[in-house]
Amino acid sequence: MEQATEANVKQKIPNPRVEMFKAMMGRFFQNKLAVLGGFFTFLLIFMAIFASVIVPHDPIEQNYSEIMMSPSADHWFGTDEIGRDIFSRVIYGAQVSLQAGLISVGIALAVGVPIGLISGYYRGFWDEFVIMRFTDAMLSFPPLVLALALAAVLGAGLENAMIAIGIVLTPNFIRLIRAEVIAHREREYVEAGKASGLRDWRIILIHILPNTLAPIMVQATLAIASAIISEASLSYLGLGTQPPDPSWGAMLADGQGYLSDAPWIALFPGIFIFITVLSINLFGDGIRDMLDPKLK
């Protein structure tokens, strides 16, 4: 009896935050594709973290007596043109891809968010004529072409590729955050903050920034997917990850010449790029729907 009343009491005074979270999770789990995408994304992260435990062979070890072997019990995905185990390379390649995705988006966030916040909050000449025109100019380039040019200038290598991709992604974040801030700076709570004498940086960081987190999260998730594709493209063209480190894009390029003799060399990294990017996109869509209170 007492328990029941206690339960009743709890039901009567629901914690609004918990309720909101529950509703959000409910929305997310309704979306079957998003759940699947999330599952694969986390599986990949798991594989990348525990790569050294999972892989049956050293990813860079060459065995000249086992070149271009088709998939078998010993080599699940076969071996490549210099006798390396493709399964092991694909798993280690997940490390490279996820690293590239996270770090380049991290760079874009680190640069884009502060610029977007300041630009949107203060507006004026710098915002309108310098920062916005500059982002326009950058956005007018096809993203891959710009990344290629930057990577070529910086020099080949994974670090430089990540920096190049980060730079290419930055204008999107600047524009997104600026737009959000402009919407928020006219709201009453900002007015109230100003009226009570809060400094600008407090308003920006403590009050406006948390309110823009949802769109940033969604954009960042989707950007990770495109960063992974960009890294694969740069590596495919020889400007990304350098041999012998395994990168899906570079493996695809390696295997291209052997499509008719040993299709598995290019096939498996190709499948993994496809699944990874699709999963992250589905997952990102799910997060967007989850965070959007207007969607029911």
Next chain:
Amino acid sequence: MRKLFLFALLLAFSFLMVACSSASSSTDGNDASEGDSDNQSEDSSSSNSESKDTLVIGLDDDPPQLDPHRSSAAVDRQTFQSLYNKLIDINENLELEPELATDWNISDDGLTYTLTLQEGVTFHDGTDFNAEAVKFNFERMLDPDFASPRASEVNLIEEVNVLGDYEVEIVLSEPFAPFLSVLTDRAGMMVSPTAVEELGDDFANQPVGTGPYEFVERVAQSKIELTRYEGYWREKPAIANVEIRPFPDANVRVTNLVSGELDLLNKIAFKDIEKLKEDPSITLLEKDALGYQGIHLNTEVEPFTNKNIRQAINLAIDREAITRVVFHGGAVPAVSAFAPSSWAAPDFEQPNADVEAAKALVEESGLTDVSFTLKINPKPEEEQMAQMMQAMLSEVGITMEIEMVEFGTMLDQLSTGDFEAVRLGWSGRTDPDGNAYRFFYTDAPNNYTNYSNPEVDGLLDEARTVSVQEERKAMYDQLSEILWDDAPYIFLYHERDYKAMKNYVKGFEHVADTMVRTESVYFE
């Protein structure tokens, strides 16, 4: 999954073929020649008619231009074999053979070359070929305003004297034993003086030679059309037309050969050797070529200022494994600049993959953490080989980074010295001098390694002045020994040359200079 994949592949190929066949049907003969020979140039180039009269050749790249005296790309030379004659040719045994010059005499001091010329030869535009034409050609190559890439091969010529209509005398400023073999390549190709004067720079787009085929039309990146020259001085070729098409991708090239779009390929990917050997509809010809492949080490920068390190690399690399895994037997391990097909090839053998000796050398060098960056061209075979060498060198304690650099940039960096190690070879010349002098003589134009050894310079100079082959062989043997020991350049392998053709293509003469000689080819 595999079935789906194969299906997609099949679909892609079939699109490709549709694209190719529609390209070849839009042809209208545009006759560039004038004079007494143009009325015979009947043009029928639908490539798959019953009575096949066109030889379709697949090249590994589009020739940049068609003027032999302007040419600096290896792929140009393939087209020149049909358009031009050389003064002298080489045969399958690498012996000199008369072509436009029927006979030659060298004075005892090795300075004066007297050539007797073939009579009754006309250029495609009707101009007579004679001693004056020869003089004109050499003067063109030597003209500083024209800036011919040939100049470095013929710059020892002091004067060219016309002794009679069909006799010409070439005087050199110093003895140069390889001179005759220079005349078997582009420097010996004769262009029409009339056409050059008329067309100027445009000659490269409307070439006029004395060769078995004359130029018809060119569509850049698509095809070059040639037709039989009816006024040809030797027996006219059996096939009426030649069409040359560029296919930079080796897979596409081979697929087009197998499907019958192409009759003959000048180059195949090494991985396809087995497949083409087994294909009953394909004839695959194999020949040791003249070039070599390896690594330039910049001897002026760390760690290659240290001879021990250079020697360690020389010893650490397993050349057998590279030729077997990457080249599927299409290359042989190299220890010198002279391929097995050359008379200058050394008889000695050098140790292969002597890991212990290499380790000892690294220790002896006194250096720790030896590392360098190898620049390579972004090509599958290059990457494969570089990664193998990376693994081999790590075993002896040398860290090698691999950097992929676009070909043009790589050549720039080579000439400015902005590199530690670069993977680049040489297509080879008939005379051993052409494989060694320009790379290992102090301050020579292609001495990228900045190597300088007075003993080597002395040998290279001397080998130019002596004309007895045995004596020259002894000098080149000595040179090979010194270069192996000093190791400014790591010789890796000598490529074999492959020519793949449909089995109805007959009469092809496979010479080690890797050229496609169309003159003798016929269909059966």
